[in-house]
Amino acid sequence: MLHNELVFLRALEAEDLEFLYALENDAALWTVSDNVVPISRYTLRQYLDNAAADWQEVRQLRLVICATDDKRAVGTVDLFDYQARHQRAGIGIALLPAEQGRGYAQAALQLVISYAHTTLHLHQLYCTIATDNVRSIYLFEKLGFTVVGVRKQWLRKADGWQDVLEYQCIV
Template identity: 55%
Template sequence: MIRLRALEPDDLDFLYALENDPGIWGVSDTLVPVSRHALREYLAHATADFYVVRQLRLVVITENDGRAVGVADLFDFDPLHQRAGVGITILGTEREQGYARQALELLKQHARQVLRLHQLYATVGVDNQASLQLFRQLGFREVGTRQQWLRTAAGWLDAVEWQYLL
């Protein structure tokens, strides 16, 4: 079992490891390493109002020992239409244990009950079978495919668009 919690200043080392994992750069639109200074600045402002910064990052922690295993993000929040993009990132060493599924379920509940959003959406590369399966299993509806949407080292990749009405 997992919980979602707000970012803390003590999360610096965890975020540094997560953000600087080249294995996830392809799904996080990152091209270069992130400095500790940049992450320290980010953490200093991470508790800002969701309606102001239009994003929310929560840490995925295990209930039994409070260990950080990933992050759950809401981004590109649109206050008029009450929707936000969703992303889940789990440390490579912690994958395939159901953490992403639990985190996405909790994030959906938070978006519905606390933030009172109307819908969530996600963009997933066609080569990311684990994420495609996750969104399908958790009730997201496939609403289209964007051609050559994601640039990778191997070339252009199509992306599947998902939508979930809360």
């Protein structure tokens, strides 16, 4: 169910330590997260030890995006801030820099959006995208997300502040 011709999604495994270490310590991704310092292998190992926790309890789910052809991990897709009563969650995606531009993000998001609707019974997904992240804006709009607002000066960057767009998709 969580696969197509380009990618498949799977749960985190202990063997994902080095992959996560590379992804989480990519400073280019820090501008859209709360990370400002490198994450240690020890911290990631602890995270992996608890990754199998019930998604409704921890209110988040992280899946590894793997290329179908050679089964290598290329990124992650996250559902977070799960709200059971309102049947919604935030969604985010991150790919290793070398894996971007190959269609993996769109293929993975299509799978997780379908999974969120049919299996998790979510009513809506939302995401926040920096106004200069043209590729993500195009991707999420192509998959049915619509702008519902703008947060002014939301992200702090080295050269000042940046607005973000708030997107929503009723699934």
